[in-house]
Structure formats: structure tokens, C-alpha cells
Amino acid sequence: MSAYAAPVRDMRFVIEDVVGLGRVAALPGLEGTDGDLLEQILAEAGKLAGGVLAPLNEIGDRQGSRLENGVVRTPDGFADGYRQFIEGGWNGVAFEEEWGGMGLPWLVATALQEMWQASNLAFGLCPLLTQAAIDALREVGSEEQKRLYLPKLVSGEWTGTMNLTEPQAGTDLAAIRTRAEKMDDGSYRLRGQKIFITYGDHDFTDNIVHLVLARSPDGIEGTKGLSLYIVPKFLVNPDGSLGARNDAKPISVEHKLGIHASPTCVMAYGENEGAVGYLVGEENRGIEYMFIMMNNARLAVGLQGLAIAERAYQQAVDYARNRVQSRALQGSAGPVSIIHHPDVRRMLMTMKAQIEAMRGLIYDVAAAIDVADRHPDATERRKAQARVDLLIPVAKAWCTDAAVEICSTGVQVHGGMGFIEETGAAQHYRDARITPIYEGANGIQALDLVGRKVARDGGAAMDAFLVDVDATLAALAGDDPALAHLRDRLSAGRDALARATDWVVATMPKDPAAAASPSALFLKLFGLVAGGWLMARSALAARDALTAGANGDASWLETKLVTARHYADHLLSQAPSLLAAIEAGGTTVMALAEDQF
């Protein structure tokens, strides 16, 4: 029911003027990336997203994927949409040309991913998981594995999956029971059951490459005994042709709150002769390799949050422009469209401001990935990687928590019609709800942030972040009252974040449970401030462009100043208030006995 138009103008502004395409295009191997190329790619991708994938979104929700005679059938049109997607070469844009990719910057690929996820979140999961499999194989696959699998995965001729979870092993991967037995030919036989396997089976492609975390033959307990295996749906002959059907199959598809078109499978490995698997990298380093897959997938899920929020926003704006109801408070002859009513505008402005902050943050992390991958200076690469590591849990959790709120607000803008399924706003609200859960629930992201990313290095990565915020604060100095306002709120948020960081660093060694108790609130504080930092950079970029003479763009650029100020007043202003709960630590959180709840 709802159209999606890729926000190309906003994407270009963030890429070129806020994050800085120049900085990325200066990296070795990315020299050709300029504004013209960017415009062309975004426009082309926007056509596929808006014209093909977006209209499938509602069909996918209504029909869902289902298991029929042992194979998964996706909704009408999905397989054809996938065919168009890979024929356009979109599956491998950020991967090396060596494997058939386009070798584009992550910064650009991220904007494209935003389109796939916004137009059709359930569809977009399939390439997202393939990308995670590619990441793992690129980094730790053998030359033979790369040769056999990477070209097909990069082109999208085959897809990839990530198999971690078992009924007793969700967050706690140490409890994994699926096990591998070593064969004389060097291959393995896997036996066990995995749950929550996204696109564990489907009808898009001839083959599926499952990456499965399983207990190594030596049977060491805990996470130290886990290895990573390639388990293809169909075995692959040395010449790349398909061989026998492997003993790996979907045995049910979950009935979920949302993303109905994405088949969430229970996978049975080795119910008969054992599923043939091939060790990736070394034995018992599976967890380490999984994190290679997870890390980029976490950023991609944060991006899903941004994407579905943008979709919900577009739908809400469309409804608010067209639904006529009641006179304007500020006076009008007759009823007006509800976009004129203050509270509806407030909802839309807050959605818009938060979305722009999320986009800035995620694209900024993507640019840091490019720097970490390609900068000629090792120190710069290391610094960029530290920034990526610091911000990934924030991008994942803050953006997905916000997505749920924004999609909920999107329903609210529609009034009663929002609760009617045919309107489509409710689908976003349902679909978005998975994003704070998968690829590490947001509580796990928060724990990762306070533990591994902040406390472990004594706040060093955070200090480097605050130095960058201070540079932006310095740039906001001056006589412009709109920027001064932003500066004051960002400064207050920055100080609160610094104080909270000191508290985390001091508390974690003494009392980890106390430090972990408010970890989600620490993450929220960080997200608000990081978002404010990006909004400040957005406002500065807009101001500079206005000063330079905007070539008719003044009206559009001025919205960036308004949105930044709205973010400052309505969102960033909350940041310091989180200190109360953070500094309370475990006082009340850890106080009750189990039976007192």
C-alpha cells in the first residue's frame, strides 16, 4: 500500500558533505568514486528498490514463506525480485573485483543497503546474510574455498546463511551441541539442530552455503571447542558444478510477528548419513570467525533500523499530507490536512530528526570501515578500526531501539487507520521489532560496549571520540544563534558522556554487575550524543553550503538547520538526564531477590 522513494538527496548530502566522500575517495583503490558516479548508482538502485522490491513488501507480509514438501517457498514475486537484484550486480558492490564485485566503498554500499532494507526488510535479509558469509570466507577461507564459493556468493548466484543458535544456545554459544566428526578424506560430518536460521532454505538460487558453528571432533567444552564449517545445500564439485544433495534440510519455518517473507528455519543437519562439512580456517577458532561475520552484520542490522524507520516516516508523511481532518489551530477556513496540526508535525519532525542522526552515524561508521580496510598508514587503520569497534554496538542497538519507536509513531500518525493491517503502517511496526533482538540482542550490545569497548581500554577509544566531538564543538563556535544553541546541547551531552565513561571505567573492575546494570542507558546516552555530533556536522555542512551560495538549494539546506535544532531540543536534551540512572548502577536493579519480582 505504501510507496518507497529512496531518499537520494539526503543520502548524497550525508555521504558527500557530512561524512565526506573525498576522504574515502582518497583511499587506495577507491579513487574513481566521485559525486557523479554516486548519483548514477544511487538513482539506478533507487529504481530497483522503489519499483520492484517495495511493491513486494506487502505481498511478502501477507503470504509469508512456507515449508512445502521439505522445501521453502517464498512469496509470489520474490524469486524474480532476487533475480533482478543479482542481475543488476547489486549483491557484490563492496567486494573485490577479483571475486566479481564492484569494489565500491562501504560508504556507498551502505546507502544501497539502506535502500534494499527500506524497500523490503524481509527480502533484504537474504543478501545481508550472504554478505556475512562472504566476509568470513574472504578473511579465513582457504584459497580453494575462496575459489569455489566466493564468486558465486559475490554474484548472488548462491546465498549464505549463519548457523549459530540452538534451542538451549542463544546468547550462550558455549551450550552448542551440534557436533562435527572428522572423515578420512579431511571433510567432516555434522549432526545437530539449528534454529532461527534466516533464509535457511528458499527458492531463489540453486545452492545455499551454510556456515555452521559446531563442536569440534576433540569435544572440548564451552566456546573454545567450537569450529566453523561450510555445509553447502548441494555439494560442490572441484569444477564448481553441483553434486549430491547434502544431509542438511529445513524442518520447519517459524510463525513470526513480522518479516513473514523471510523464512526463519529450523535446520536439521545429519539426520541420516551426516551433513558433509568443510572446516573453515583452524579448528576451535569458530567463535573468533563468527565475530567476523557478526560484526558487519551488526552494523547491517543497525542499518535495517534506519531503513525501516525511513520507510515508516515516508508512509506517515504521505498519510499526513493527504488525510484532511479538523481546522488548523493557527486558523484556517476549513479542515486541513493533518500535517498542519502541531502534534502530528511534532511526531514527524522527531522521526525525521532521529532518522537523519541515525543515517549520519551509520554512514560515518561505514566510512571508518573503508579507512580501516584501506588506509596506507597502519596507525590510521588501527585508529579507524577502534572507532568502528566502539560504534558498532551503538549503531546496532541505538538505531534499532529508535526504529521500533519510530515505527510505533508511524502507526500513531495514522490514527485508527494505523491499526488496520491493509494500511501497511502496522507491518513496519511488526517487522521492526526483530531488529533489537537478532545479531545479538541490544542488551548484549550494551554489555559489549561497556565491557569490551569502553572499560577494557580504560576509555581510550572513547577519549578519541570525544576529541572529535570537541573539534566539532569548536567549529560550532561563533555568532550564529542556531549553531550556538546546538553547541550548548551537544556540549552538555558530551560532558555527560565523559562523566558516564569515567563511571563505567571506574566501576567495571570493582563490580561488573553494577557497571552492567545501566549499560543499555549508557549506550542510549552515547547514541544520543553521537547522533548529536552528526547532526551538528550536518548543520555545519548546510551552513557552509548556504554561505557558499546554494544554487537554489537554500530551502532544502535550511531544513537541515531546523532538523538539527529539533534533534537538539527534543532528543539530545535528554542525554544528561540519563546520568541519574547510570550512576545509580546496580542500586535498585540488583536489589530484589528473584521471588520479589
Added chain:
Amino acid sequence: MSAYAAPVRDMRFVIEDVVGLGRVAALPGLEGTDGDLLEQILAEAGKLAGGVLAPLNEIGDRQGSRLENGVVRTPDGFADGYRQFIEGGWNGVAFEEEWGGMGLPWLVATALQEMWQASNLAFGLCPLLTQAAIDALREVGSEEQKRLYLPKLVSGEWTGTMNLTEPQAGTDLAAIRTRAEKMDDGSYRLRGQKIFITYGDHDFTDNIVHLVLARSPDGIEGTKGLSLYIVPKFLVNPDGSLGARNDAKPISVEHKLGIHASPTCVMAYGENEGAVGYLVGEENRGIEYMFIMMNNARLAVGLQGLAIAERAYQQAVDYARNRVQSRALQGSAGPVSIIHHPDVRRMLMTMKAQIEAMRGLIYDVAAAIDVADRHPDATERRKAQARVDLLIPVAKAWCTDAAVEICSTGVQVHGGMGFIEETGAAQHYRDARITPIYEGANGIQALDLVGRKVARDGGAAMDAFLVDVDATLAALAGDDPALAHLRDRLSAGRDALARATDWVVATMPKDPAAAASPSALFLKLFGLVAGGWLMARSALAARDALTAGANGDASWLETKLVTARHYADHLLSQAPSLLAAIEAGGTTVMALAEDQF
């Protein structure tokens, strides 16, 4: 999949010790209401809610109500559940014995309503709407109408509906087109279509009493030309027996995000000979009468927010106690149930604290309704009514916004299982989403608050509220560090609310759109402070009971002190930060042109 146990202990504590049963039992006609009676009633109702209605909740979601051959079929077991409900006499507990009710205080009836709504929100809507119809007929029905309809509605032998909305007339009732024509016999014939009619048809009872807002025969435009009519499904003979089928019927049932068991009907009135209707009260006073129905219904919807939040909390606690995953951060031999993990506890504590604040607030309003209805002193009645009027939009909107958040957190506590429909947590998330929408979307509540309830009397009702908060602040004075902490946060919240009130009162006459722009945030600030006030009273009541010697209840009473402190640190602490956005008024909210969104 999830059990519901009525939180009788908490309900009694709030009724007896926080709000004060004594104050209500001192009112004329309510003298017999004591703790023993209360315990007995709550226990009995709890059995029906937990044993009969709660198990129907999931069936209702799965089957939904549907239109078959022109009549609505409710899910299996619902009609029998309704029969048990009315046989227990629960439908009319708060109404006069004259009409077959029990004449209990609203304070007590509210606790019972919490149980019906928590056990089965979709079921609970039916008596909620009947109650609204009873309210209107009690106040403005003719003696004959009261005689014919009230006993059947109070007993629940018939149910009632509210018919306001039409496709073009949601919030804007001035746009209503359904019209009434006057007949020679004094009756009317109605013609038009109404949408979103809750329980517009069903198979619980022999008859349904539709209260329909329609344009009067004189055809005056706008809301001033609307009258209220009784349109029974079956005409009622003077002896109370049923006559002919009226020309009023359901023509479709909506496919909704949640509350699937509640039939949301499109109703066609007068497709043939015209639907026979009877004028309620005077012509062209329909809007005024509708507000009689709406006002209590708004409180009841706020109560639904509390109820579904409690249900989601119980389910989340149950899961967190039973799901074993990962070792404890504070050290444990093996994996522990997740209720031991700090972020899970934080989620549960915040749910719990907010729910207790919501319960306190809603029950306090219910007690004020009793005082407004029955106090012998007219000044006291007037003061109590002013308090009710002030707090109803807050109770409705703050509690329902919180309900959506709490049910979302409930899903999150379940991790991946929360996204699987069979778990049941997702149903609460879907069901809860209607509560900020119906009976006046929360934006309308906020506008009502800042316009009619705060600005119109120059802040007088708010000043009276703040005087009560100050009395509680004075009671918090002393050496107890836990209470001092609470006092400081409540004091800061109170000051922010007072300042925001001054801003609203000063701004509304000059610039209504600016005053309305942050109205939802003003309401949130008010809700946080009002909730904090109730939590402070809860803490004081617990402290007093502990001081008096708790008879083995010390452990339970101490949780009230912990929960109050958690509320202060994690929720009330946010209140002052809302001032930034409130005092920004329309600066950014009203800044963009329509096409700049």
C-alpha cells in the same frame, strides 16, 4: 501460552494504603466497603480472570472474530466466558443497586476492570463499551429509556456500543454525515455508515444497544447539529421483550494488528427502511453527551494500558525465571536463569516501577471519581471533579504510551522467542498498540490537557495538584536516605512541571499552535511527576507499615521502597529534561513547509 494471576496483593496495597480505601468508604452509600470485602471480591474476580478469561486470550488472537452470513461470530469460548462474567454479576459492580448493580466504589471496580483487561483485552472491551453506554443513559436518558435499557445493560444481558467515527469523521466529528429523520411517532430513522464500531455485532447476547451520534433533522452543520440516538439491534417492546430486527447491521469486520477477538465493525444504518432510533436527552446536544461516555471510557483505556502492561510483565518475569542462559556476571558455577543478568533485571525493574506508578495514578483518579460523585460537600465534589478532569488525559495517554513501551520490552526480555507468535509476548505488543489510538488519540488527549484542562483555568487545577505534591514532599522530609533521594527527584520534577505550566498558560492565548506543539511532552512530564507522586506515597505507606511492624510482610514492603527509588532514578529523573523541548514551543515543530518533510 501465558498465565495471568491477578496481582491482588498489589491492588490491595494501592487501594488500602496508597490511595486510601477509608477515604472512599467514608462516602455516603459506600460505608460497607472494608478490607475483608475487598479481599473477597478481588479473590473471586481473580479466579474468573485467571481461570476463564486469560486462557481465551490466545485463542481469541488466533481465531479472531469474523463476519459470517451477516452476523459476527466470536472465537470459541468467548460467548461462554461472557456468560460466566455476567452470571457473576461483574458487569454492573459500580452501578446503582436500583438498576441491578452492586453499588461498589469506582476505586474497587477499577481493580476488577484491570483484571478483565489484563486477562483478555479483546474480551474486556465489550463490558467497557457497555459501561460507557450505561453512563450516558444514567445521566441523560429519559425515565422510560432508563427503565427499558439500564437493567439489561447493567446485568450485561445486553451490551452497548459507541458509534462516532465515519470514514471522513475521525477526530473531527463535525464532519459526521449519518443523519436522523423524525417520524410522526416521535422516533427517528437513521441513515449512514459508521466505522471502527467495537463489538458492533457479536454472539454474546440477544440484543445490542447502539448509541449513535448523527446529524439532527434540522441539519445544522458542524458539531452543533449532532444528536445522540439509541438504536437497538432488535427493537424493544414496552414490556421489555424483543420486537423486530432493526435496519442496523455489520457489513464488515476489520483485519487488525491486534485485539483480533474484538469485532471492529463497519455498521450500516438504514440501508433499507431506515434504522429506528430514539433521541437521548435533547436534540443537538449529542457531543456533550458523547463526552459523558468518552470521559470514563478514556480512563478505562488508560486502565487497559496498565492492564496489558501488567500482563506483559508477568509473562516476562516468568520467562526470565525459567530461561537458563550464560553464567552470572557477578560469578556463578554454571549458567543461570536470565533474571540474574543485570540488563534483564533492569528491564523488569523498569516495567515493574512504571506499572506500579500507573496503577497508583489510575486508582487515585478512580477514588476521585467516587468523591466527585458522592461527597456530601459540593465544594469537595467540585474539587474532586476538577482533579478527575485534569488527570484523565494524563491517565489515558501516559499509561497507554507506557503500555506500548512495556509490551515492547516484554518482547525483548524473551529474545528471539519473543518474536515467535506462539510465545504470546508478541500478542501483547500488537494488542497494546491500539490503546494510544482509540477513545481520542493521545495527541488529542495532550491538546485537551494543555487547552481545556490547564490553560483555560489559568493553571488553577494544576496548582491544586501541586499543593498535594508539596504535601507529599513535606512528608518525605526527614533522615531516611531512601526517601530523601525520592524527595529530591520529585521536587525537581514538580518544579519542572510548575515551570512548564506557567509556559503553557502564558503561551496559549498568544500562540495556540506554539502551545500545542509540545503538548504531548507536557503530558509526559505531567505523567512522570504524577507517577512519582504516587510512588512517593507508596514508599511512605510502605515505610509506615514497616515502622508499625509488618507482621512478616517486611520483605514485600521493602520492595516498594526499592521500586519507588528505581522509578525516581530511571523514570522521574527524565522529567526536567523535557523542559527544553516544551519551552522550544513551535520553533522547529512549526518551521517547515509541507513539502519540506
